[in-house]
Structures are given as C-alpha cells and as structure tokens.
Amino acid sequence: MQAMTRPFHVRIEDLKLRDREPRNDVPPVAALTDGGKAFFLETFGCQMNDHDSEKVAGLLLSRGYQQVETPEAASLILYNTCSIREKAAQKVFSRLGEYREKQSAGKVIGVLGCVAQQEGEEIFRRAPWVNLVCGSASYRKLPEMLGQLEAGNQRVTGLDTDTDETFETEVTRRDNPWRAYLTIIEGCDKACSYCVVPFTRGPERSRASDSILREVRQLAELGYSEVQLLGQTVNSYADPTPRRMRFSELLLAVADVQGIRRVRFTTSHPSDFRPDIVEAIERQPKICDHVHLPVQSGSTRVLRAMQRTYSREEYLEKIALIRAANRPIAITTDVIVGFPGETEAEFEETLSLLDEVQYDSLFSFKYSPRPNTPSLSMNDSISEEEKSRRLAVLQDRQRGIQSAKNARLVGNRFEVLVSGKSRRDCQWSGYTTSHRMVNFASQGRELLGTYVQVRITGVTPNSLAGEHVT
C-alpha cells in the first residue's frame, strides 16, 4: 500500500476536451427535486462493477428516483467506471466529454468506480461539469452524498479507501431475473505487481456470513435459482462473525437454501484454493462444475515478477486437485502477455501450460501499465506489436484446444438454465453448470428461467448447439 502515496500517472491527453484549465462558469446544478429524480446509469468493467451498479440503482430507486434508458431523459447521470487496463480508463474520459454537452441542460453528473478512485479530485479539474466523484469503497456513504447533491452541492466526493465496511443495500435492482450476483468479499489484499485493484477498491473486507445467507434466502423467495458469489479473490473469504465460516462451508450453506439450484463463485486466487473447495463441489452437486483460476503466466520467473505468490508447479498442483474430483469440473483462466521482461521462452512456457491444463476457456490481455502499481517502474520493454503477436498466438492455441474439447461433447446431455430467446422461432440459449453457452432448438412455449435437458449436436470453439430433450 506504500505506493499509494506516489503521484498518479494517468494519460490525460486522451481527454476529449476543448480546454484543460478549470472553468469558473460551471452552470448551477439542477435541483434533484421529486419531479426531476430520474437517473441514467452506465456501467463498464467486471461483474463486481455490474453488481455494484445494481446496488446503486436499488439505492436510488428507494430514494424515489426513476431509472431511465437515456442520458437525455435523466436529471442524474452516473457512470460506473473501470481502470483495469488503460483502454478501459480512456473510455471514461471520452465519455465525460460527451456528457459535457448534456450538462448544459443542467444535469447532475457523477463518476463512480475505479477511475473515480484513481483520479479523485483531478476529475473535477479536468471535467468541471462533474458533480460527484465516488470510489467503490465509499458507496456506503452514497445516501449522504446524494443528500448533498439534492441540496444543491456542486462538488461531492467519496474517496476514502481506508475502510472495513462492505456495501449493503436494502434494495438491489438486479438485471437478471434468474441469476443473482452477490458480493461476499470486497477489495483485495494481494499485491500483484501489475494490478490497480488494491488501490481502486481498497483492502479486503468480507461480508458477514449471516447477512449473506439472509440475502440468499430472500433471493430464493424472489424466485432466483442461481446465485453467483463474487469477489476479486472470492476464496480468500474470511467470515468476520464468531461463526468464522470457511469459504467452502459458505458454499455449502448457500447451496442448502431452499429454492437454490446453482451456486457459482468467481474469481478464485490459486494461493487460497484449497482441497476443501473441491470437496464441497464433490459433496454438493448444486455447486457448479466450474472454477475460474487465473494463472496470468506459465513462467515461474514471470509469476515472481508479477508477485503472484505461486510457481508454475504450485499452480499445476491446484489443477491436479480439481482434475482429481469425482465429477468433471471446467477450468477457465486469465492470462497476461507481454509483462515487462517476458522473453520468448517464457511466453512459450505459457503456451505449454495451456497444452498441459487444457482450459475450457480463457480471457487474455496485453500487459497494460497502470498508475501506482509496482510494475510501472519496470521497463515496459515489449513493443505493442510484439504483445499483439503473442496475444494472437495464444488465442490461436487456445482456440484449437477448445475446438477439440468441445467436439468431444457432441452426443452428451446437459442441464441448461435457459436465459435467452432468439428472435428466430424456437431458438433458445442458456448455460450449463460448467458455464458453457448452449444454443438449442425447442418447440417449448416459455422456457426462460427454467432448467431443461439439451443434447449436444454441434460445436464451435466458444459455444455448443443442441436440441431440447423432453
């Protein structure tokens, strides 16, 4: 955390602004009166951000706001931002430029999430038409901050990350009617050298197990059958109550709630991934057959430089644990290519790891230097061109692996939670417990939200196709 005191190095040149100096002619903030309480909320980034937005929306609805579909129709425009890679952060600034036009109509504009935390008050200086800057560790104070905005305050901030609180709301406006996200641990105490999350989301805070289970029971009563437990390092969960529930015990307790049919969890950190998690999956079929276990690199030297706290061999031991389970468990991962100093041979170690593990799917990224992170001081020596080449080689290798794996699934039967309906007649989609997307044909009239059996008849590298078995 020492690095937090260092100045931020964010590329402001991407700001699409006509002037860069503070303006004194800031138009007055429109009153967020009962007649004008309409909000537009746009979200970028990870599932944690998606879920934070669901909670923020719930909070606003309970304060008498209405959610609207366009910024034009809103009196309050909120933008929940992501800064995990530079490109994501750049988007925020160009979007703020677009919002500038809209504020002439006297709207209140707020920046939430990771870019808000990272940039802080600098956002007011560069985009003086913004009225609220609030990082995720301060969402607990949002009602207070909204009160200040409603009272006409033009500059409201929530930038404290020094907190042991989690963000809980009375009302959450969930986007998906069947699968509910539920954050069980916020922030991150790991210190991966490339990652902004410990700076933008603050230290690790676990939510009380009784509060989590209460919410799961409410979700089941509302008709949700799938719960996805969220955290940057979800399996580092440390129950703050005297019950001291382990993560694996929490998984089992959530699965025991009447009405819950599937329990997912993401993202797991390899160092905290222990045998009891696999044992819980083996014991309880409601816990999904899927573990997302980011490896980042297949080279122990690079992993050390990334401060990932495990070696290639230690990671492979965790994989062996999962593969030894009494039912097949899908494994997915994240990989970064072109980390400072990554040699061709080290990159090839990542390729050989893909061959060895045979992931079911992966997310891959080019290394992107981020403000405040320890790796910022390392020489970002690999050219953009070379990073792109490595990314393409990696993705190509994985495509081959996935095609071959998926081809072996033809003829198998899976249970699918139906979550999509195509405009084409009789075409539906959904996910298996192993989180494979399945498109399938059925004459069924209303399948959304139901669990159906599908026989696989065809595959692509990224999805399966099949037919409803009745």
Ligand code: 5AD
């Ligand atoms: N550059 C590239 N990828 C990154 N990730 C996190 N930080 C960076 C960065 N600075 C990737 C990691 C992480 C995923 C969510 O984003 O792979 O697991």
Ligand code: SF4
């Ligand atoms: Fe970032 Fe590492 Fe924490 Fe994941 S575990 S959020 S990569 S610091």
